[in-house]
Structures are given as structure tokens and as C-alpha cells.
């Protein structure tokens with residue numbers, strides 16, 4: 482399994498060179514979030530965690546760190562301003578982190594231009610971690626999650642959309658769940674959720690948001706995104722879920738540091754993905770919804 486992933490990452494590196502003239506490092510774990518850019522899908526939550534990892538590497542360049550590359554692929558709808566700002570942020574981070582000596586050989590960010598099916602065909606087989614971190618209750622189903630599972634990527638995700646059915650098959654041993662559930666979000670909102678207060682009690686969140694406001698090496702400030710989170714109600718609960726997300730990332734990468742476990746997780750994910758075959762889904766539709774014999 483690891484040899485196959487290595488070969489597929491090498492092929493993805495060829496794609497990255499052709500598509501973006503980008504030098505992808507195939508040595509680290511390939512951690513992907515590929516899907517339309519939308520606030521509920523929370524690419525910004527992933528960005529917060531990456532910014533924190535960079536700061537942690539600054540704190541202590543010699544700390545134990547499993548090398549990884551975060552790959553994003555996402556298109557934004559034409560008039561969706563916030564989505565475009567998040568893409569801009571990811572590009573600022575890519576530019577900063579990939580030129581940061583403290584991150585060399587450890588942390589890389591790659592935003593794939595023009596995410597499309599042919600890009601997905603290069604990304605999915607190479608992916609090792611799948612980010613399915615939408616706010617609980619927001620994703621109707623999702624299909625990318627299953628494509629990645631089938632290709633042996635291990636999922637870090639919320640109990641949302643098709644992640645629920647994946648979890649029923651994978652269990653805690655083979656999938657990394659975190660975050661508030663739909664009913665918990667409703668309850669928290671009812672009790673009065675104050676993201677600024679939650680942020681003020683978490684030093685890591687504060688540090689990341691300060692970094693976004695200050696900006697990266699291109700000097701662009703993202704204080705508009707920060708204000709939206711702290712004072713705009715944080716509609717998609719990024720601040721509420723950050724602590725659980727960061728802790729689960731840590732737990733996941735501690736497991737992935739062991740190559741046997743990395744291979745086992747990949748094999749288990751592919752092995753358990755048969756349920757998501759189109760044949761089974763169509764058969765159930767035929768029987769239960771269309772009422773035709775097959």
C-alpha cells in the first residue's frame with residue numbers, strides 16, 4: 482500500500498508541475514481538502530490549523546513533526562466574496578509557508594488551480610488524509626469523502642453527510658471524528674454562543690487569528706475574515722470546533738507517524754468502501770424508491 486501511494490504521489494507531483502509549475506514534495510503525508518469553496522465546508526478551519534502548525538515550527542524547529550503537505554482544490558461561485566477571500570488567504574499562506582526555512586521538508590501548502598475532474602483523478606489516488614470537516618447538519622451527502630476513502634485516505638471529519646455512513650463501517654479505529662453534532666450546535670446557539678469569548682479562552686486560536694490579521698509575507702491582512710468569526714456570529718462554528726479539530730489532528734498524526742499503522746489505515750479504508758459501490762446504491766433505489774425488480 483505504501484509503495485502504491487508513493488508511486489501515486491510521484492505521479493501527482495508530475496501533475497502539479499504541469500498544472501501549476503508547482504514542486505510538490507512527495508515525501509510527506511498528503512493531506513487533502515478538495516471540494517467547492519464554501520464557508521460551511523470550512524476550508525478556513527483547515528487554514529487556521531495549518532497557520533498554527535507553522536507557528537509551532539517557529540516555536541521549536543526541532544520538535545517531533547511528521548512531514549505533511551496540505552493540498553487544496555476548490556472553485557468559488559462567481560459572486561461569492563468570502564469564498565474568494567478564503568482562496569486568497571490560502572494562496573498567501575502557500576507563498577509564506579513554502580518559502581519558510583522553518584517549514585522546509587516538513588510543512589507544505591499547495592492550492593491546485595482550476596479544481597476539476599481531471600485534477601481529482603490525479604489527487605484522489607495519491608491522497609493519504611481526507612478532510613471532511615463541514616459544520617454538522619450542513620452537508621446533504623458529499624461524494625468526495627467516499628472517493629477518497631475508496632483510494633485509501635483516512636478521514637478526519639465531522640458527523641455530517643455521508644461521513645455518518647462511512648463511520649458506521651469504519652468505527653473509531655479507522656476514522657477520526659471530532660466536533661459538535663447538529664443538536665449540540667442548536668443547543669449552544671440557544672444558550673448564546675459568543676465566539677469572541679471562546680477565542681479569548683484559547684491561546685492557540687488567538688495566536689492564529691492575530692496571524693491572519695497581521696497577514697503573511699505578501700503583507701495582505703485578513704482581518705475581515707477574523708472579524709466575521711469573532712463578531713459576525715461565526716455562523717459555521719469554526720471557533721467552537723477549533724479545539725476539538727486541532728486535538729484530533731494531533732491524535733491522527735501521532736498514529737500516522739507509525740508506517741505500519743499508516744498502511745493499515747489505508748488498507749482498511751479501501752477494504753470497507755465496497756458498500757459505497759454504485760451497484761448497491763442503484764439496487765436499493767430500484768427496490769425501495771422506484772419499486773422495480775432487478
Ligand SMILES: *Cc1c(COP(=O)(O)O)cnc(C)c1O
Nearest residue numbers: 516517597598601623624625626
Ligand atoms: C467529487 C467532486 C466534487 C464534490 O466533492 P465533495 O467533497 O463531495 O463536495 C466536486 N468537484 C469535483 C471535481 C469532484 O470530483
